[in-house]
Amino acid sequence: MTMWLKYGVNEDGILICIEDVNRGKTSLKCPYCNSSLTAKKGKVKEHHFAHNDQTCRPIANREFPTLPLYDNFNVQLSGKDLAQLKLLWQEYGAKNYPISSYLVTSGLLKAGVLRKNVYLTPPEYEFSDLGKVPVGALEFRQFNDVQSPLLLKKLLKLELAFKHAKHKNAPDLAYRLTDLKLYRAQLQRILSCKLYFLEVETNIATLHKIGVTQRPVIKRVAEVEIDLLAHYQTVAIRVLASWEHRGNVELYFKHRYRDFNHPIGSLTEYYKFNADDLKIVLCDLQQMQPKILSQDEINILEENSSLIQVAV
Template sequence: MEVDCKYLVIGDMADVWLLKFGVNADNKLVNIVDVPSGKSDLICPYCGVKLVAKKGQVKEHHFAHTGQTCRSVTVKREFPTLPLYDNFNIELSGQALQLLKLLWKSCGQNGWSIPFSVDLKPLIKAKLLQKNPYQNPPGYEFTQLGMIPVGALPLKEFNQVQEPLLLKKLADIERQVELAKVLKSLNLKERSIDLWVYRTQLRRILEHRLYYLKVKTDSETLYKIGVTKRTIEERMVEIRRDLRCHYKTVELKVLGTWEHRGNVELYFKHRYQPFNYRLGSLTEYYKFGTEANAVLNDLEQMNLKCLSQIESDILAEDDKLVPATSQSHYL
């Protein structure tokens, strides 16, 4: 029997946290994107049960247990996911998210003041809206955080919001591990694995470079966003091969690359989703018209990523490292 992992409820909205990592025979964490669909030799980092890769067309790709889903991934607690990496709804309920989008369309994008109402209280409490006494008449405006769910925050400012949250979450998980050690808690192993999984995710986005390409074909011009750990030349060989299934001629031009910016790709897709242009199973292509220069400028305005000492240490880690409290399930 295969059992899908079910997870956490936040507010009045079920926010399904899907298991994205399994452990291989070398005690290395393996991401769901790096394995084919179906049965695998990977095991759950929390309980050691074999995993199945679920990579369908409807649900987000994730691992399922081949047996009973372990308590570690069903108990109501916060899981080690990267803030604002692949979920940009700021844990809003569906009703609150729709209200935020409506307010952006009616007021925010025009710079108009938002008059106070009782319905705004959850958005104000979540720091998505803030009071602006200088507007006439006085009212509320969108914060940087509030602009993320509607895809209105420029990429440079997105980095400024997300990066401190990434490191804060790391520090929080480290404190939980230390507290569990002091209290000799039964969940020390679980907390240590949380830290391992989180640091692995953080290392993954830091070791990837973001790239942006202009694609000229025999019939149209497209743009492509993506991330890679290899050289851009190696990646372009694959891109040309994929595109030749759709076009007779393909010419690629690199418009920019950004080291250690693997965190930006998914927000770019969220921000520019209306311009997404699918080519069969290929989903990272965009068709921009007069917006093309503004999009490139949005990318070029990003500051170069300067690694902190903590980030440098994470990049230098042996990715086979297992928390000291966690013994290999293969031993």
């Protein structure tokens, strides 16, 4: 799996996301090696920063940290195990049938995507909540329950790695610090975003849009209307709901409901549901619990980086 550098550092030492800059050469620097960066924002690969000179070791070796279950939902399965998991879902999971042990690989068990159902005789297997993520079958409420502890567990792991390197005065101390900064910046971004779901009435059809914003949703709606008026004669937008601190859900929504995606030119966040499907989607979204921030998350939102400040 390719991992892309999504953040550069400005002249004030602040991490800037690829989505907040224009394409082309930038004044930003690599957070690892201080090399100048170019923003690559095409239509094929994920938006990312590329080094203007030779790519540095942490980037070349793909060592920098990313958020668990945020923009990749394959739960680190090999291609073979992922294909087997999808097949098992089609044949068994989607029908709620038990899975015989001879169909289960060690890789699937090690990844925790299947679990033994001991109430069956002989014991057979079923999908775990984590196992439903790659196939987009896990509801949003449960998805948050699975992802949230993984996000904080990885934060703790990076903090401990940095503290250990600092205590040992290890040669990779600067890399460990940058890993921690990058991860905190990614967490801050998704926590600071509202998730919103819009109903869009046009002169041709009714569509729906998922998205995130750090501003009032009504301001984003005005921009959406301008975008759509380039494609339709009339546009009327209604905000069906929004959720604070739920920027983590947007990409999983796109994964879960990808079969209903309805691109409009270069606009990709639009969906076309029939009445029955829309009821399911709304129920799925509305069952999400309000996000209750942990103290670590509050600190990150408030940019309370005492650990980093002490290190610097």
